[in-house]
Amino acid sequence: MRPTASFVCVPSLTVTGLALQNVSVRFGRRDPWVLTGVNGVLPRGTVTAVTGRNGAGKTTLLRVLAGVLAPSRGEVVGRPAIVGWVPERFPAEQSWTTRQYLTNVGRVRGRTLGAAVIDAWAERLHLTPFLDTRLTELSKGTAQKVGLVQALVVRPDLLVLDEPWEGLDAATRTELPVLVREVTAAGGVVVVSDHRGELAGLRPDAEWCLADGRLTARATSREAQVIEVVVDAEEVAAVVAWLRAGGHVVRSVEAAR
Numbered sequence: 001m002r003p004t005a006s007f008v009c010v011p012s013l014t015v016t017g018l019a020l021q022n023v024s025v026r027f028g029r030r031d032p033w034v035l036t037g038v039n040g041v042l043p044r045g046t047v048t049a050v051t052g053r054n055g056a057g058k059t060t061l062l063r064v065l066a067g068v069l070a071p072s073r074g075e076v077v078g079r080p081a082i083v084g085w086v087p088e089r090f091p092a093e094q095s096w097t098t099r100q101y102l103t104n105v106g107r108v109r110g111r112t113l114g115a116a117v118i119d120a121w122a123e124r125l126h127l128t129p130f131l132d133t134r135l136t137e138l139s140k141g142t143a144q145k146v147g148l149v150q151a152l153v154v155r156p157d158l159l160v161l162d163e164p165w166e167g168l169d170a171a172t173r174t175e176l177p178v179l180v181r182e183v184t185a186a187g188g189v190v191v192v193s194d195h196r197g198e199l200a201g202l203r204p205d206a207e208w209c210l211a212d213g214r215l216t217a218r219a220t221s222r223e224a225q226v227i228e229v230v231v232d233a234e235e236v237a238a239v240v241a242w243l244r245a246g247g248h249v250v251r252s253v254e255a256a257r
């Protein structure tokens with residue numbers, strides 16, 4: 001049977017800010033409520049972690065935020081125009097090659113993604129050898145990386161990541177916090193779910209814990225320390241950019257004594 005095409009695709013709204021207002025979800029009229037009256041604000045330029053045990057409703061909440069699931073009650077206000085949605089399992093049952101898929105992602109989202117843009121993203125996530133491979137022939141981890149790229153390549157103002165570590169190799173896991181901070185550095189909102197305690201590297205600004213359909217939010221306390229770093233003069237710009245992308249504050253740059 002010919003594989004069917006499916007994009008990880010979300011609706012667009014042109015509004016500012018992002019908040020959940022009394023959001024409740026159940027999947028059938030007789031089903032139990034998965035989320036009950038959830039409220040929360042996601043400020044621009046921040047990372048929010050959604051935690052909770054298996055079945056607590058993390059994926060459901062993320063799908064509502066991304067706009068791929070309509071809440072039964074309540075609403076999401078201020079969803080930005082460009083949303084990157086990374087589902088827990090990338091739908092790889094499609095006949096396109098990686099390059100064709102990413103090109104079509106751009107078309108569906110109203111963007112022309114030139115070969116150079118796709119090549120650059122592929123190189124960054126070590127996907128270059130797989131650009132001409134059909135999605136159906138990719139390993140699970142490689143398909144997950146395509147899932148990551150399809151969300152990032154459109155430069156999202158809201159990036160929603162559902163258990164993004166699943167199946168990723170060590171190099172991509174290390175790169176993930178840098179990718180996330182590039183979105184927040186541009187003023188974007190990032191929401192990420194986790195049930196295995198892998199969030200430390202992302203250094204989220206807030207944690208939303210789900211239990212019994214309700215949400216407990218808390219700001220994460222991060223103790224700051226100041227370090228002095230000596231680098232070659234020609235590397236200053238690159239190192240400053242890298243530190244900022246990682247969410248660090250660069251206080252000053254001065255000549256070494």
Ligand SMILES: Nc1ncnc2c1ncn2[C@@H]1O[C@H](COP(=O)(O)OP(=O)(O)OP(=O)(O)O)[C@@H](O)[C@H]1O
Nearest residue numbers: 027028034052053054055056057058059060061195
């Ligand atoms: N499409 C659906 N139809 C019916 N019930 C669903 C559907 N999607 C999720 N559920 C139910 O909603 C509840 C929450 O599921 P959800 O996937 O949001 O939890 P989760 O916290 O992401 O779990 P996990 O950590 O295992 O991924 C579960 O009881 C699940 O069975």
